[in-house]
Amino acid sequence: MDRKEKAREIDKRLVKAFGQTLPASERDVTHELIHAVLSQNTHRRNYNLAYSRLMEAYPDLETLTHAPLAGIEAALKPGGLAKQKSRAIKEILTWLEEERVDCSLEFVREMSVPEARRFLTSLPGVGPKTASVVLMFANGRKVLPVDTHVLRTAARLGLIDEGTSAEQAEVELEALVPPGARPRMHLNLVHLGREVCHARGPRHEICPLNPVCDFGQPRD
Ligand code: SF4
Numbered sequence: 001m002d003r004k005e006k007a008r009e010i011d012k013r014l015v016k017a018f019g020q021t022l023p024a025s026e027r028d029v030t031h032e033l034i035h036a037v038l039s040q041n042t043h044r045r046n047y048n049l050a051y052s053r054l055m056e057a058y059p060d061l062e063t064l065t066h067a068p069l070a071g072i073e074a075a076l077k078p079g080g081l082a083k084q085k086s087r088a089i090k091e092i093l094t095w096l097e098e099e100r101v102d103c104s105l106e107f108v109r110e111m112s113v114p115e116a117r118r119f120l121t122s123l124p125g126v127g128p129k130t131a132s133v134v135l136m137f138a139n140g141r142k143v144l145p146v147d148t149h150v151l152r153t154a155a156r157l158g159l160i161d162e163g164t165s166a167e168q169a170e171v172e173l174e175a176l177v178p179p180g181a182r183p184r185m186h187l188n189l190v191h192l193g194r195e196v197c198h199a200r201g202p203r204h205e206i207c208p209l210n211p212v213c214d215f216g217q218p219r220d
Contacts, residue, residue, distance in 0.1 A: 001212075003159055007176040009212055010157060011185055017208035018191050020184035025137040029105035030061060030096070032138035033120070036130045037088050042080050050079025054089075061103040065093040088125030095124060109139055116141070128167045136186065142179035144186050146170045149193025156197060156215040 001009065014020075025032055034054070038047040057075040058064035064072070073086035096103045108116045113135065120131035132145035144150075146166045150173075154160045159176060160169045177185050196207050204216035 004176050006157070006212060007159055007173075007185075010159070010209060011177065011181050011188075013208050013212070014188035014192065015184065018188050020188065022136075022183045022187060027138060029108050029134060029138045030093075030103055032134045033092065033105060033123075033126070033130070034089055036133045036137075037092070037125055038076070038079060038085055039133070040081075040085070040130065046079045050076045050082075050085075053078065061093065064089075065097055065103055085125075091124040092126070108135075113141055113143060128170060132170065136183050142182050144170060144173045144177055144182040146173065147190065148199075149197075150186060150189045152199060153189045153193045153197045156202070157209060157213050158215075 027035060035047070035051050038050050038054075042050075054064070054072065054075045057071065058067050067090075069086055069090050072090060073082045076082040076086050079085070093103050096105070100107075108119065111119065116135055116139070117128065117131050120126050120134060121128060129145050129147055132143045133147075135141040136143050136145060146154075146169045151160075151164075151166050151169055154169060154173060155162050155164065160172050164172065173185075174182060192207075192209070196203050197209075202216070204210055204213075207213070207216055210216045
């Protein structure tokens with residue numbers, strides 16, 4: 001089975017096991033970007049809490065843009081990495097206000113995917129994964145963001161080589177997975193990584209991908 005066929009088989013099995021719903025985001029592009037920055041290297045429960053606290057303290061972008069850095073940091077404290085993330089959010093909003101007059105990123109919706117990726121990754125603290133997450137959730141683009149779960153599971157499954165960077169993995173996985181299947185493949189691999197294919201102690205015995213995964217087979 002070549003990698004393209006394997007990706008198709010994996011998609012089929014994951015859809016059967018976990019489904020394929022991409023929840024529609026209710027956030028605009030700027031809020032989605034703030035949410036994605038908060039999610040970097042942070043557990044889901046903590047970044048969702050940090051986002052809610054930030055929105056409670058500063059309900060609109062105007063207020064948030066002009067909020068003191070210390071106030072943003074205090075709101076983000078329970079989410080972890082508050083110092084680094086408050087600085088990134090402040091820098092992004094200040095940059096947008098200075099360069100674009102307001103903090104709206106809605107114009108990104110009109111850009112092609114490569115253009116939008118280039119633009120978003122030019123913002124302070126925004127890497128390729130964050131850019132792709134924003135494009136997928138806020139903009140419904142057919143991309144396949146690579147986070148730590150996607151990177152680990154894709155390597156174990158043999159879709160990419162061990163040691164491939166996240167950035168390169170995104171290019172390679174998007175070449176293997178047809179556009180319509182990319183968002184659900186992202187969601188399902190994240191789910192697989194969180195619930196079954198843990199970094200330590202992967203649960204091969206209950207994994208729906210066991211028959212197509214060399215890593216999960218017993219070794220001599
Ligand atoms: S069989 Fe094991 S290593 Fe392979 S995807 Fe499943 S849990 Fe991960």
